[in-house]
Amino acid sequence: MDIEHNSRKKFYRFPFGAVTCGGEVRLRLAVSGAGIPSAVRLVYMEDGKGEVRKDMPYIFDVGDHCIYSVNVKMPEKAGLVWYYFELETERGMVYYGNNSKQLGGIGEMCFNSPSNSYQITVYNEDYKTPDWFKTGIAYQIFVDRFCNGNENGEFLGNRTDIIKRNWGEQPFYKAEQFGGEYKANDFFGGNLKGVIKKLPYLKDLGISVIYLNPIFKAYSNHKYDTGDYETIDPMFGDEETFKELCSKAKEMGIRIILDGVFNHTGSNSRYFNKYGEYDSVGAYQSKESPYYTWFRFMDWPDVYESWWGMTTLPQIEEHSEECRKYLLSDKDAIVKRWIKNGASGWRLDVVDELPGFFVKELRENVKKADKDAVIIGEVWEDASNKSAYGERREYFLGKELDSVMNYPMRRALIDAVSGRIDVEEFDARLMSIKENYPAPAYYSLLNIITSHDVERIMTRMGDAPSRHEISKDFQASFKLDGYALELAKEKATLVVGLQMMLPGVPCIYYGDEIGMQGYGDPFCRQTYPWDNVDEVDKDGRIRQRYKNMIKLRNSSKAFSIGDFECVHKVGHVYGFVRCYHDEKYLIVANLGTREERARVDVARYGMRKLKCQTSDDNSLLESSDGIHFIDIPRLWIKVYKVEK
Numbered sequence: 001m002d003i004e005h006n007s008r009k010k011f012y013r014f015p016f017g018a019v020t021c022g023g024e025v026r027l028r029l030a031v032s033g034a035g036i037p038s039a040v041r042l043v044y045m046e047d048g049k050g051e052v053r054k055d056m057p058y059i060f061d062v063g064d065h066c067i068y069s070v071n072v073k074m075p076e077k078a079g080l081v082w083y084y085f086e087l088e089t090e091r092g093m094v095y096y097g098n099n100s101k102q103l104g105g106i107g108e109m110c111f112n113s114p115s116n117s118y119q120i121t122v123y124n125e126d127y128k129t130p131d132w133f134k135t136g137i138a139y140q141i142f143v144d145r146f147c148n149g150n151e152n153g154e155f156l157g158n159r160t161d162i163i164k165r166n167w168g169e170q171p172f173y174k175a176e177q178f179g180g181e182y183k184a185n186d187f188f189g190g191n192l193k194g195v196i197k198k199l200p201y202l203k204d205l206g207i208s209v210i211y212l213n214p215i216f217k218a219y220s221n222h223k224y225d226t227g228d229y230e231t232i233d234p235m236f237g238d239e240e241t242f243k244e245l246c247s248k249a250k251e252m253g254i255r256i257i258l259d260g261v262f263n264h265t266g267s268n269s270r271y272f273n274k275y276g277e278y279d280s281v282g283a284y285q286s287k288e289s290p291y292y293t294w295f296r297f298m299d300w301p302d303v304y305e306s307w308w309g310m311t312t313l314p315q316i317e318e319h320s321e322e323c324r325k326y327l328l329s330d331k332d333a334i335v336k337r338w339i340k341n342g343a344s345g346w347r348l349d350v351v352d353e354l355p356g357f358f359v360k361e362l363r364e365n366v367k368k369a370d371k372d373a374v375i376i377g378e379v380w381e382d383a384s385n386k387s388a389y390g391e392r393r394e395y396f397l398g399k400e401l402d403s404v405m406n407y408p409m410r411r412a413l414i415d416a417v418s419g420r421i422d423v424e425e426f427d428a429r430l431m432s433i434k435e436n437y438p439a440p441a442y443y444s445l446l447n448i449i450t451s452h453d454v455e456r457i458m459t460r461m462g463d464a465p466s467r468h469e470i471s472k473d474f475q476a477s478f479k480l481d482g483y484a485l486e487l488a489k490e491k492a493t494l495v496v497g498l499q500m501m502l503p504g505v506p507c508i509y510y511g512d513e514i515g516m517q518g519y520g521d522p523f524c525r526q527t528y529p530w531d532n533v534d535e536v537d538k539d540g541r542i543r544q545r546y547k548n549m550i551k552l553r554n555s556s557k558a559f560s561i562g563d564f565e566c567v568h569k570v571g572h573v574y575g576f577v578r579c580y581h582d583e584k585y586l587i588v589a590n591l592g593t594r595e596e597r598a599r600v601d602v603a604r605y606g607m608r609k610l611k612c613q614t615s616d617d618n619s620l621l622e623s624s625d626g627i628h629f630i631d632i633p634r635l636w637i638k639v640y641k642v643e644k
Contacts, residue, residue, distance in 0.1 A: 001031065001032070001033050001035075001087075001089065001094060001109070002030075002031070002032045002033050002065075003029065003030070003031050003085075003087070003094070003096045003109050004029070004030045004065070004106065005027070005028070005029050005030070005085065005096060005106075005107055005118075006105055006106050006107075007098075007104045007105060007107075007118050007435060008104060008105045008431055008435060011028065012027070012028045012029075012030075013025065013026070013027055013028070014026045016435070017121075017434060017435045017436070017437075017438075017439075018120070018121035018122070018123055018384075018396075018435075018436065018437060018438040018439070019074055019120065019121075019122055019123075020074075020122070020123060020124070020125040021074060021075065021076050021077065021078055021122055021123070021124060021125060022073065022074060022075075022076050023073075023074050023122075024071050024072065024073050024074070025071070025072050025074060025120060026069060026070070026071050026072075027042055027056075027069070027070055027071075027072060027083065028059075028067055028068065028069045029056060029067070029068045029069075029085050029096065030062065030065040030066070030067055030068075031065060031066050031068065031087065032063075032064045032065045032066065033064075035089065035090055036066070037087040037088055037089045037094075038088045038089070038090075039055065039087070039088040040055070040056040040058075040068040040085065040086075040087050040088075041053045041054060041055055041056060041085065041086050041087075042054045042056055042070050042072065042083060042085060043083060043084050043085065043086055044072060044081055044082065044083035044084075045081070045082050045083075046075055046079055046080070046081055047079045047080040047081070047082065047392055048392070053086075054070055054072065055070070056068040056069060056070040056085070057069070057070070074120065074122045075122060077122075078122055078123050078124050078394070078397035078398060078399075079122055079394070079397065080119055080120070080121060080122070080384075080385060080392070081119070081120040081122055082117035082118065082119060082120075083117055083118050083120070084096060084097035084098070084107075084113075084114045084117045084118065085097070086113075092111070093111070094109060094110075094111060095109070095110050095111065095112065095113060095114050096108070096109050096110075096114070097110065097114025097115075097116050097117050097118065098114070098116040098117055098118045098119075099116065100116060101425075101428070102116050102432075103428045103429060103431075103432040104118065104119070104428075104431065104432050104435045104436070105428055105431065105432075119384070119385060119435075119436055121384050121396065121397075121436055121437070121438060122397075123396060123397045123398050123438040124397060124398030124399070126398060127396075127397070127398030127438060127440050127441075128440055129374070129402040129403065129440040129441060129443075129444040130345075130372045130373070130374045130402065130444070131372075132255070132344075132372065133209065133345070133374045133402070133403070133444055133505060134443045134444050134505065134560055134561050135208075135557060135560045135561065136208040136209040136255070136505055136560075137206055137207055137208055137209065137500075137505070137506050137507075137508070137550055137553060137554065138207070138208075138209040138210070138211050138257075138446060138505055138506065138507040138508070139202055139205070139207040139209070139210050139211070139507070139508050139510065140210075140211045140212075140213070140448075140451065140452070140507055140508070140509045140510060141195060141210060141211070141212050141213065141510050142190075142213045142222075142452050142510065142525050143190050143191065143192065143194075143195065143212060143213060143215055143223075143236055144187055144188055144189070144190040144191075144221045144235070144236075145171075145188055145190050145510075145525050145526060145527045145528065146190045146194055146195060146198070146510050146527075146528050147190055147191075147194025147195065147197055147198050147528060147530065148167070148188075148189040148190055148191060148193075148194050149191055149192070149193025149194035149195070149196060149197045150189075150191070150193060153167070153189060154189075155187065155189045155235065156189075156191050156234060156235050156236065156237065157233070157234035157235035158234070159234075159235065161185065161219075162185045162186070162187050162235075163178070163185055163186040163187065164187060164189070165186050165187060165188050166188075167188055167189065167527050168527055168529060168532070169188075169527075170476055170523075170526070171186060171188075171522040171523070171525055171526060172186045172522070173472050173475075173476055173522050173523070174472060183219075183220070184220040184221050184222060184522075185219065185220060185221065186221060187221050187235065188221075188527050189235075190236075190527070191235065191236045191237055191241075192215070192232070192236050192237035192241045192242060192245050193237060193241060195210070195212075195245055196241075196244060196245050196248055199248055199249055199252055199254065200252075202252075202254065203252045203253070203254065205508075205513065205546070205547060205550060206547065206550035206551060206553070206554050207254060207508070207550075208253055208254055208255065209254065209255050209256075209257060209344075209505070210249065210254060210255070210256050210257065211257045211259070211347055211376075211446075211507065212256065212257065212258055212259060213259050213452055214226065214258075214259040214261055214349075215232055215233060215236050215242070215258065215259075216228060216229055216230075216231060216232065216233060217231040217232070217233045217234065218233060218266055218268075218269075219266055219268045220266075222452070222525075223259075223261075224261050224313070224349065225264075225265070225266030225267070225268070225269070225312055225313055226261050226264075226265045226266055226269060227265070227266050227268060227269040227270065227278070228269065228270050228278075229327070229334045230334070230337070239341065242341060242342065243341055243342050245342075246341070246342025246343065247342065250342070255344035255345075256342065256343050256344060257343065257344060257345045257346065257347055257374065257376070258338055258343045258345070258346055258347070259346075259347050259349060260335065260346040260347065260348050260349065261349045262316065262318075262327055262348065262349070262354060262358075262362070263307065263315065263316060263349060263350045263353045263354055264306065264307040264313040264314060264315050264316055265294075265313070265314060265316060266312060266313065266314075267284070267306075267311060267312045267313070267314055268312070269282070270282065270291075271283065271291040271294055271295075272284050272291070272295065272314050273285055283295045283297075283301075283314075284301045285301070287300060290322065291322075291323075293317065293320040293321075293322055293323065294316055294317055294320050294322070294323040295314050295315065295316065295317055296315055296317050307350075307353075318354060318355050318357075318358040319355075324358065324361060327362075328358075328361050328362050328365045329361065329365050333365060335362055335365055335366050335369070336365060336366070336368070336369040339366065339369040339370050339373050340369060343373075344370070344372075344373055344374065345366075345373045345374030345375060345376065345402075346362075346366065346373070346374075346375055346376070347376040347377075347378065347405075347446075348362070348375065348376065348377045348378060348401075349378055350378055351377035351378055351379060351395075351401070351404075352377075352378075352379055352386060352388040352393060353388065353389070355391070356391060356393060356394055356400065359377075359395075359400045359401070360399050360400055362375070363375055363399060363400055363401070364399075374402050374403060374444070375400075375401050375402045375403070376401065376402065376403040376404060376405065376446050377395060377400075377401045377403070377404045377405070378404070378405055379393075379395065379404040379405065379407070380405075380407045381407070381408065382408055382432070382433070382436060383395045383396065383401070383404040383437075383441075384396055384436040384437050385436065395441075396437055396438050396440075396441040397438075398438075401441070402440070402441065402444050403441060403444040403445055403446050403505070404441075404445065404446065405446045405448050405451065405507075406433070406445040406446055406447045406448060406504055407448070408429065408432075408433060409429075409430065409433060409445070409447055409502070409504065410447075410448055410449050410454075411429075412426055412429040412430060413449060413495050413498055413499065414449075414457075414460055414461070414495065416574075416591050417461065417491050417494055417495050417498075417591050417635070418461070418463075418491070419591075419592075422572075423569040423570070423571070423572065423573065423574045423591060424569055426569075426574060426591075427566045427569045427574065430502070430566075431566070433445070434503070434564065442503060442504070443503055443504065443560065443561050444504070444505060445503070445504035445505065446504070446505050446507050447499055447502065447504040447505060447506050447507060448507045448509070449495055449496065449499055449509075449512070450509035450512050450524065451509055451524075452509070452521065452524060452525060453520065453521060453524075454520055454524065455467065455518065455519050455520050455523075455524060456509070456511075456512060456516055456517055456518045456519075456524050457492045457495060457496075457512055458480065458488050458489070458492050458512070458515050458516065458517045459478070459480065459488075459517045459518055459519060460492075461487075461488040461491035461492040461495065462480040462484050462485065462487065462488035462517075463484065463487075463488075464478060464480070464519075465478075467519045467520055475519040475520075475523055476523065478517075478519065479517060480517060489515065489541065489542060490634070490635040491635055492512075492515070492542070493541075493542060493545040493546075494589065494591070494635045494636065494637060496512075496545065496546060496549055497545070497549050497589065497637035498589055498637060500549040500550060500552065500553040500559065501549075501552075501553070501559055501576075501578065501587045501637070501639065502564070503560070503561075503562075503564045505560075506550075506553065508546070509524075510528055511526070511528050511529075512546075513542065513543055513546040514529075514533050514536050514537040514542055514543055515536055515537045515542040516528075516529075516536060548614070548615045552613055552614070552639060555613075556580065556583055556585070557580045557583075558578040558579060558580035558583045558584070558585050559578055559585070561580065562578040562579050562580035562583070562585075563577070563578065563579045563580070564576060564577070564578055565577055567586070567600060567601065567602055567605075568588065568598060568600045568601075570598065570599075571592065571596060571598075572590055572591045572592025572594075572596060573588060573589065573590050573591070573592075573596050573598040573632065574588075574589050574591060575587065575588040575589070575598065575600050577602065577605055577607075579605070583641070583642075584605060584606075584607060584641070584642040585613075585639060585640065585641050585642070586600065586602055586605075586607055586610060586628075586639075586640040586642075587637065587638070587639050587640075588600060588630055588632055588637070588638050588640075589632075589636070589637040589638075590632040590633065590634055590635065590636050590637075591635070592634060592635070593634050593635060594634055595631065595632065595633050595634055596631075596632055596634075597629060597630070597631050597632075598629070598630045598632060599627065599628075599629055600627070600628050600629075600630055601626065601627045602626050602627075602628065603625055603626025603627060604626070605626070605642075606626065606642070607626055607628075607640075607642050608622065608623055608624065608625075608626050609621070609622050609623075609642065609643040609644075610622075610628065610640035610641065610642060610643065611640060611641050611643045612638060612639070612640055613639040613640065613641050614637070614638055614639050617638065620643070621640065
């Protein structure tokens with residue numbers, strides 16, 4: 001018996017992908033061989049509820065296949081719907097469900113109830129995400145390591161409890177460097193003045209969104225141990241400096257997004273005050289503290305819940321009404337205050353550790369302050385079906401997030417360009433995201449290829465040993481050179497080219513545009529070598545490649561909010577189209593290390609005359625039937641625009 005259902009083909013499932021509440025979905029199954037089944041049924045269920053069976057009547061034949069079809073009304077309440085098929089045959093029950101990789105598309109037949117079901121995301125019809133964000137290009141800045149805006153290089157803040165480092169030195173990475181205990185208190189002097197100083201550079205690069213790692217007062221250099229949500233860290237500047245940054249950035253068409261760390265604070269904070277360094281009465285000091293209900297004590301004061309067991313990061317009790325008023329709902333609550341001061345949104349640290357009701361309340365209040373503010377979550381998996389702490393997360397149903405950091409796309413890009421997966425699986429991974437995410441979220445995804453938590457793309461593309469297999473000392477000393485570096489440059493710039501052409505918001509981690517290297521934290525957090533850029537990117541090739549692809553990305557909305565469809569996935573070549581109104585583009589990428597000739601059929605798009613848009617090539621392709629033969633160099637991407 002041959003059975004087929006393909007969740008990505010409109011013949012089998014219509015409409016494609018996520019649907020709005022109360023909508024109707026048509027599902028079909030094709031069956032051939034081994035006799036006619038006595039019954040064909042759809043088995044579906046709303047998330048967390050029991051199964052419902054619905055008979056699928058025979059409709060017509062296509063070749064040797066009998067087609068069975070059923071229409072299903074989606075629930076009025078947003079959530080996930082799961083489905084598979086069951087057939088009664090002469091040899092017993094046969095089932096058909098999602099494939100073992102759970103990527104959607106063509107599924108698998110089995111003889112027991114399938115463990116993998118297909119997913120339909122059902123979301124609220126009024127779910128909207130900010131239009132300005134979808135068409136932007138973001139740039140992530142780790143403030144202490146980006147730029148010191150003081151001409152004399154002086155450190156701000158007058159702190160005596162830090163280790164001052166020279167710009168360009170290796171960040172400390174082991175306990176003995178801090179005096180025996182890892183404290184993350186080595187600083188290089190970057191500040192908000194430095195970000196202001198480099199706004200013209202970012203504008204010239206083509207950036208329209210800056211995402212800042214945490215900037216609120218805290219002990220550490222990374223600032224994820226918040227000491228005071230109301231105060232810009234004095235080492236970075238003050239509230240007036242922040243307002244100046246937002247104002248000057250706005251004049252250049254650039255918006256600022258802040259990092260919101262609301263899952264935990266620092267033990268050295270005005271709220272917990274374990275060391276008595278703040279003039280407040282913290283939860284650690286007294287049960288009468290106004291912040292006592294903010295935290296989860298098992299045995300006050302020394303036994304408390306902390307983030308992943310790190311006692312310097314006491315966990316916030318999100319059920320605390322007083323805490324939520326302070327952070328979310330009061331007139332001058334933290335999430336509103338900094339939006340009013342000029343920020344255009346929040347990136348939420350470890351959002352999967354925040355309960356759903358907290359994120360919903362956060363969204364409600366942020367949107368009250370500015371309906372166009374963006375809310376981005378840190379989620380490392382498929383955010384449409386993420387479960388955490390026994391709770392299914394509802395990030396994209398209309399009442400929580402606008403976007404997440406698109407780690408699944410990052411992994412797909414790296415695996416494909418590294419040769420670990422073929423273009424078929426690469427496409428399957430990309431299409432799984434498109435299938436599962438509602439369109440408002442899909443076009444708002446923050447498409448990262450490096451972040452403050454992972455290896456830089458240059459190191460990742462240099463076939464460097466896994467950081468899990470080598471020592472910190474080796475990571476600190478590792479540097480690509482020679483052929484390995486040249487290969488890494490080719491691969492990394494191909495990844496960037498794809499990043500700019502795919503749906504979502506590209507995000508560049510500071511320094512990637514000049515080819516900075518480094519393993520994960522803290523080696524991916526080195527200082528930007530402003531005085532030595534030509535030593536890092538000796539021929540300027542990486543910088544130019546970034547600028548060219550960013551310029552191309554910014555030239556048309558087709559690359560941000562246009563339709564996306566794969567048209568070629570053969571050998572090492574991946575081809576797709578981006579269309580927006582009457583603008584049509586064909587993008588062809590060779591992910592392999594040898595030159596390829598690809599036969600690309602785009603007849604159904606009317607793409608008969610194509611002009612190359614990449615700076616290395618101004619060739620014109622013409623074909624009377626819409627079938628083009630394209631020669632493409634190794635590890636390269638070509639972008640063609642339809643000429644009228």
